[in-house]
Amino acid sequence: MNPPENHGPVVHDWAVTPLPGTDFDPLPHRLLREEPVARVRLRHGEGHAWLVTRYEDVKRIASDPRMSRALTVGRPITSMTPHNLAPAGGVGRADPPDHTRLRKLIAPTFGRRRMRALREHTRLRAEDLAARTLDAGPPADLTTTFIGPLSATVVAELLGVPAADLDRVDRWREGILSSDTTAAEGESVKKEIAGYFADLARHRADHPGDDLISELAAARADGGISTPELVSTAVMLTLNGLDAVRNIVATMLYVLLVHPDQTRKLRAEPDRLPGAVDELLRYIPQRNGVGMPRVATADVEVGGVTIREGEAVYVFYPAANRDPSVYTEPDRLDLTRREAPHLAFGHGAHYCAGAQLARMEAEVMLSTLLHRFPGLATAVQPERIEWRRGTVNRGPVSLPVTW
Ligand code: HEM
Incomplete structure (x- = not known):
């Protein structure tokens, strides 16, 4: 803790050290109970920002139209990464009316109807990857044989990124979502990926397919979206589709494997899976x-x-999800829990555009794995599983399993 800066509350230095498994960061855990609206300073950027941790407060800030994303552009706000994660112009950094217009353009691709249609296709893909993993025999790293490839092909097909380009896109993903790169490195990777999507959109304008980039390219021709908006929205969707889903589904599986009693009950009552995914x-x-x-x-x-x-403000959704005034025994996993809806996908206008997709993928992957691998267990002691460091999204480096 530091002495007060100017006036007002102390500024907490938030070190954000890498944590294993589902260990909760001690600073926000304490602030949630002791100082639910606190000042923090992160590793990069300048000055300090407010950190809001309580469920109701987080919802209030996230849905307050007086809170702007567009005004974050070009400001050196204290942050996790040396460069701004979401490029300016994209859906994550826009305010209404631009934000509303952009969300409307991508909504049909990620809506419930489209996801229902995609579910069967994803399930067949999952069955195929599970069969290959089974054929190769144990042990297997499920992040490389199952979760990674499945989440990558689903988002690539939805957007229209050719499968042959996925390795390249994945390398850019690593560069951008690392908190260990320099600002110059981060900017240069962002330039490369932006160039890639600009070229892809040009190509799709002439050779349209049944995918989002083609739709956005058509909208651009009609003046519905600018090139920088198209590029940064495509980048954000791709990075989230690749990184967030891979990491969270791998972590979900890890949590299930280290809670065998609850998982046994879930196997016996598979209809409870959607509720269990929400609790996870x-x-x-x-x-x-x-x-x-x-x-x-x-x-x-x-x-x-x-x-x-x-002033700059951060809401911390994971803390809101552990608010003891909303959830009984918030730090305990209870796959049968039926309490307030979680805020893992955010809240308000910037609510995750890919929430239906992520939920669908998680349900399909977990149900396939639980069904096809009845004896699934970690292949090493759970404590020996290595967790990613220096990255925005948490998750296991690999998930070695046996069956
Ligand atoms: C389980 C996986 C995921 C989680 C936990 C997650 C969570 C979130 C959260 C917390 C936000 C920010 C809300 C805010 O700004 O207040 C967000 C925004 C966003 N997410 Fe996700 N996400 C996931 C997967 C995805 C996927 C698969 C996609 C698309 C392929 C996606 C696309 C986006 C986009 C475009 C935004 C920005 C929306 C906006 O600013 O209007 N996310 N997500």
């Missing part, structure tokens, strides 16, 4: 530190604190 989403702290900040366009009261116009 609530329970798993899926990211290191915080994501994208917001900037107040007016003085805003929250949790007894006044956030001044122009």
Whole structure:
């Protein structure tokens, strides 16, 4: 803890050290109970920002139209990465009316109807990958034989990224979502991936397919979206589709394997899987530190604190998901829990665009694995599983299993 800066509450240095498994970051865990609207300083950027951790406060800030994303562009706000994760112009960094227009353009691709149609296709893919993993025999690293390839092909097909380009895109993903790169490295990788999507959109404008990039290229021709908006939205969707899903599904599986009693019951009652996925989403702290900040366009009261116009604010969804005033025994996994909806996909206008996709993929992958591998267990002691370091999304480096 540091001495007060200027005036007002102390500024907490949030080190965000890499944590194994589902260990919860001790600072936000404590702030949630002791100082639910606190000032923090992260490793990169300048100054400090507010960190909001309580469920109701997080919802209030995330749905407050006075909280701007567009105003974060070009400001050196204290952050997890040396460069801004989401490129300017994309859906994550826009305010209404631009944000509303962009969300409308991508909504049909990620809506419930489309996801229902995609589910069967994903299930067949999952069956095929499971059969190959079974044929190769134990042990297997499920992140490379099953979870990684499945999440990559699903998002690539939805967007229209050729399978042959996936390795390249995946290398860019690593560069961008690392908190250990320099600002210059991060910017240069972002430039490469932006160039790639700009070329792809040009190509799809002339040779359209049944995919989102083709739809966005057509919308651009009609003036519905600009090139920078198209590129940064495509980048954000691709990175999330590849990284968030891979890591969270691998972590979900790990959690199931280290809670054998609850998992046994779930196998016996597979209809409970959607509810179990929600509890896993609530329970798993899926990211290191915080994501994208917001900037107040007016003085805003929250949790007894006044956030001044122009100040930066982070909401921390994983802490809200562990709020003891909302969940009984919040730090305990309970796959039968039926309490308030979790906030793992965010809240308000910026609610995760890929939530239906992520949920569908998680359900298909977990049900396939639980069904096809009745004796599934970690192939090493769970404590020996290695967890990613220096990355935005948390998850196992590999998930060695046997059966
Ligand atoms: C389980 C996996 C995932 C989790 C936990 C997750 C979580 C989140 C969260 C917390 C936000 C931010 C909400 C905010 O800004 O307040 C978000 C935004 C977003 N997510 Fe996801 N996400 C996941 C998967 C995906 C997938 C698969 C895609 C698309 C392929 C996706 C696309 C996006 C986009 C485009 C946004 C920005 C939305 C906006 O600013 O309007 N996400 N996600």
